[in-house]
Structures are given as structure tokens and as C-alpha cells.
Amino acid sequence: MTLTVALNSARSSLMATGMQTSVISRNIAGANQDGYSRKNVLVATLPGNGVYVAGIQRATSAGLFYNVLKAASTTAKQDSLYNGLQKIAATTVDDPEQDQSPAAELAKLKSALQQYATAPDNATLAQAAVNAAKGVASSLNDATKTVQSVRADADTDMATSVSTINQLLSQVDTVNTSIVKGTIAGSDITDYLDLRDSILSKLSQEVGITVATRANNDMVVYTDSGVTLFETKARAVTFAPTNAYTAGTTGNAVYIDGVPVTGAGAVMPIHSGKLAGLATLRDDAAVTYQSQLDETARGLIETFAESDQSGAALPDVPGLFTYPGAPAMPPTALISAGLAGTIFVNPSVDQTAGGNPSLLRDGAISGNAAYNYNTGNNAGFSDRLQQLVDGIAANRPFDPSAQGKPNASLIDFAGSSVSWLESQRKSASDEATYSQTLLERSADALSNVSGVNMDDEMSFMLQVERTFSASSKLIATVDGMLKDLLAAVG
């Protein structure tokens, strides 16, 4: 009976449009949600019997999605590196106009010595020079503290990042299981796929990843260096945080699936993501800057060292600037880790500590009379002071591994250290800006492929509404025809 077939077709059309309306409303609901992908109802023809819903599909592009993951990883890495460097630069350099970098403090010391050398009998100028020296020492001490606290902060952030990664991986585990099961059962898994994608993009901010899809939409996640993060089940990411940092401390490595991925001993080092940025900051950038500070401190101790004046060929000893290892001199042209944190002005010249600032002019700051330059005890003796001023301007060797100028005056070396820091910060910032733009463009492109356009959904809804009303009309018509037929028969 053909009328029954017509009724059935109209009914199947009603069911299909019902499903379409439901999907349209889901699309509209998710229109402004990041990571939501547009769903489509696959309507198939049932020969002779109208239409049926074959499944629900989501609009996506795997290639664009991987681009977004990659850009997000790079941005996160450069951002975390930039933030750390920014913290160091703000404390140790800031605006050069502020004259608060170790180089500027050294220049102040040189000026104060120059002033004192003009009137070596003036105790006030002597104390002013000693105060300038204390300024230099405390700027180095403060810079060391800042650098080490930035390292400690990076370490804490790494621990947070590791726990986030573990959490995200366990979510991937749950969602992936649902997807595999759903795929096998043939149920609608599109929302789960969206969920998995959004978890992956969160994961990519912590650590650079690559993904691969296997049968039944099963997904495998690797780090950008190739270590397995997720395969059937989540792999353990472990890290033992270090609470206190000094210049000599080496932070612990992060292990993924038992493989070290950060630090000097990394077998498969990760290249991007927040974790990689923090590790670079903690193990590389901050360490190099610290060694530049240490070299500046060593240069200072050497410049102000006193040599034997008695003819007894005694070894040189630290003078105005000293450190806990005195009276031995720090090894020459080699980085002494942490020296910048421990350097201090000898209290025997500091009036506020009960010392005598005139020792700056006379020598023998270390307390041994053999190192007295002013043997005639003349108030106007300026040779030693001139020697110190010359010493600050003289070139001296620095350890090339500190990455400053290998042979320069103290102020030039401290200036090259400022250059190094700012160039690192600038390149991190440039890289971050670039990858940020890349991320925006990729996300834009992906959104245009997979996102929802409200106008489009509205016009589609009108279409569905038409179909629905036509189908209802059809049912009413068939109903009328059947009624007429039954009345005629009856």
C-alpha cells in the first residue's frame, strides 16, 4: 500500500529533521566556546523508505590542529623564559637611567675614588668612596639573590607543570577510553573528540607534543623529542623539586616514562612548552648570568687586591673587597661560583662598622702592615688611589664561558653582562611575539574550518523547519486521504 510508504517516508523525514534541529541547537550553544567543532548530521537515503540519520560528524582539520599545538608550545616556552629574564632584568638593570646595574654602581665607585684621590686627606670623601664600594657589593649580592630566587621559582613552576601534565594525561586516558569504546559501539563520540582536543591543547602548553591516531580513534601522545606520554595508558612524569637555590645548586631533571628530558644529562631533551622554558631558565640562562656576576665580583677583588710593600714577597691579599675565602685570592680567570653573593666590603675600612676609611688611601686593609703603601704616613698620599682608579679602567681576563667580554675593563665587562641579559630577553620576547602571532593565525584558521557560524546555522534551521512543516503537512494529507478512503469503504 503506497500511502503507508508515503507516511513512513514522511515519518523518517520528521525523525531526521528532529535530529538536525537538535544538532543545530548544539552548534548554536557551542558557537562561542573555544574548541567546539561544528557538528553535521549525516542523512542517508533509505531506498524506498525515505531517509535515516547515518551518524554525526564533526568538522575538523588535523593539520591545522597540530599547527595550533606547536605554536602554543613555542609561545608557552618563550613566555616563561621571558618572564624569568624580565624579573632578573627589572631588578639588576631596569631602565639604565636608574643607574642600578652593577656596571653603574662600579662607575659610581670609580667617581668616588677619583674624588677622594683629589683630596686624600679628606675622611668624608674616603667614607663616601667606601659607601660607593658597599653599593657595588650590595648590588652584586642583591643580583645574586634575585637570580637564585628566579631559579627557585622556576623549579616550583616546573613541579606545578609536572603535576598538571600528570592530571591532563589521566584525563586523556579517560576520554580516550570512551572514544575507543564509542567508536566500536558506533555511538556519537564527537563531543568526546572535542574534549580530547581541548585537553591536548592544554597539554601542549606545558610540554611540546606530537600525536598520532590509530584504529578506533585511539590516540598516542609523544613529546616533541619522541618520549611516549600516552599510549593505551598514561606514562608517569616525575620530578623532585629543589627548595633552596644557591649559585652552585644544580636542579633535578624531569623524567618522563623513566627518561630524563631536561637538564645537562637529558637523553631526549624536550624543545618546547612551559616546562622546556622553565628548564632553560633554571639550568642555563640564570646560571650564565650568575657566572657573569661572579666574574665581576672576582675582577673587583683582584682590582682592589693589595700587594706586599715590604719586600718580603708575600702573596697578594684581598683588600677593600673581600670574601669568606680570604686571605687567599680567588683563582684567576676562572669562575668562582657564588662569589657575587658573598663579596663584601672589608669592615676595617667602614666607618659605620668601626673601621678606618683612610686605609683605602694607605693600604693594609687586610690588617697586615706589610701591605701598607703609604709608609711615610702622608695625608696627601694619592698614589694608591690613582692605582685603584687605573685598575678599574685596566683590561683584565675573564672566563670566556661566562659569555661576557673575555678581556675587558671591569665596567666594560659588567656592561657586556647587561648586553647579554637584555639580548636574551629581547630574543625571547621577539620569539614569543612571533609564535603568539602564529598561534593566533593557526587558531583562526582552525576556527574557520571547525567553528560555528551563527548565520549559517540560522539559515540551515529555516531549511530544516521547511522540511519539517512539509513532512507534517504530508502526514496530515496522507491522514486525510486515508480518512477519506476509509469513509468511502465504510
Place this chain on the structure above:
Amino acid sequence: MATTFIATNAISTTLRVSAMKSRAALSEATKEATTGRLADVGLDLGALTGRDVVLRAGLNDVDKLVDTNALVSGHLDVTQERLGSLIDTATSFQKDLLASRNSANGGNIIAQPAAANLQSLLATLNVTMDGQHLFAGINTAVQPMTDYAPGSANKTAIDAAFFAAFGFAQNSPLVSTITPANMQTFLDTTFKTEFDDPAWGNNWSAANDQVMTTRISTTETVDSSVSANEPAFRKLAMAYTMLSDIGTQNLNQSVVSDRNRQRDPNHRRCHQRSGGNRCHDWNGTGEDHHRHQPAQGSGGSLHQANQCHGSGRAGGSVGPRYQSAEPAGDVAVADRTYSAAQHP
């Protein structure tokens, strides 16, 4: 459809992001417009920031040099002014000397101003500025010259030398018995020794031979003071002492104005000690000094002294030469005073 498709979310995100970026750029630009400097100097300059820092250090350095040079210049001005007044005093004293030479009581007339000039010389050399004794070499904390007064080491030593040479004190009436030859011998030997080292250092001066040095540029260091031990000051002190305190009042007139006295070759040596200065050939004639008429000699010395002074000023806009020329001028004055007193 895919080529023109745009997601509603992308439209609003693009707008939001661009608004945020404009906002950040606006805040940066506002800061730059108000301060006139880059908002984040380090971020903009990058590797060139070190140059900024080092240039600032250099600026700081030169600024301080300008300050300290002004200070040194102040010291040099005072030194210059004091030395100028020494020359004036010596020159006018020389005129008195010429006037008194032929008077019956010349020694008596000249003794009083000579004593006063000696005091003034010593006071001048003891001048301080900011607590520094300007003529003390590097021993700036100690007053360089000892006062010439009874009980002082220098006066005691001169008295002892006089007594040793003649057997009586300067105020004894017996002074009139001293012959020109005896006085000549005394002046050339015992008396002169009192103004040479070590007697000078022990009895007269606590100054250090080493003078103050000052850095006047990043590379240049110069001597910036004069020591009271310069030969010129010794000669001047010697002349004033001789005319005031070796019994000048009671000396026989023949001793006071001995026309026939030969010049002591030591004087020439003194001139040469002033080192490469043309002043030792006073009149530029190369003639022997004792052949000059006294008036010419006197005029010549004054002239030369001033010339030295002048050339010193012209030749050395800074420090050491300018200063070393000063005592050289005084050598001329002091020496001439000394010999003028002995020439008839």
C-alpha cells in the same frame, strides 16, 4: 562554502585580540610620549643596552673629572696668588735694599722689614685650603714651615751656627768686629748649610718633596702642588734670615756693603737646579752677573722674574709647568736679592 566560511567565534576573537593589542601599544606610546624615552629601554636596545650603560658610566666619570678639576684649579689659583704676593714682597724689598745700601745705618734699616718678610714667607707657605696645607707636598696634614722665633729649631740652629763661627751671639757688640772675609766665609759655609738638607728638613720644613698628583683626564695625571722644599723658597728664607738675624744692625758698614765680593759659584748651581728654565740667564746676554751695574742687575732680575711668571702662565694652562715656573721666578728674585745685598 569552505573558502568563505568564517566562524562567529573567530570574528569576535579577532576583534578582542586586536583591541587588546591596541590598548597595550597605546599605553606604551603614552609612556614614550610623556617621558621622551623608550618605554622599555632594555627590550628595545637588546644587545646594545650594555653600550648605554657603559656610556652612562663614561659620562659619570667625565662629570666627576670636571668637578675635581674645578677643585684642583681652585687650589692652583690660591697657590698662584700666594706666589704672586711673594714675588711682589721680594721685589719691593729689593728696592728698599738698594736704597739702604749706601746709607750709614743700612743694616739697621733693612733688618726690620727682612724679619717681617720672613714671617710673611713662612705664613704664606703654611696656607691651608679645605684643611690641606698647599705647600706641604703630600704631607698635607702637617704645617710645613716652623715659625722663626726664639726657641724654634731653626732659630736655635742659626744662633748656634753664628756662635760657633764667631764666638759670640748676634746681638753682641762684638759683631762689629766681624770682617767682610769672615762674614763671607760664614755665609758660604755654615750659614748656607742651614738651608740645605738635612738641616732644612730638620729645622725648617716638615713638607714632603713629593708633590700632590691629580688625574685631570681619564689618562693624564699631573703634579698639582708645590713643595715648600723647592730651592726658591729656601733661597728666599735664607736671604730674609741673613738680613734680619745675623747681627745686621751691628755689622760694620764694610761688611754690609762689600762691593768687591766675588759671586759665589754655588748660585749658578742653584739656578741650574730650577731645571731647563731660561731664567738662569737673566738678561739673556750670558754675561757674568757681577759685571752688571747694580741698578741694571736689579732691574734685570725683576724683569726676568716677571717674564718667567708670564711665560709660565702662557706655557702651562694646566698644572705642573705653570707651577714649576713660579719658584723659578722666585729663584731669580731671591738670588738677586741675596747678591744685591752683597754688591756695593
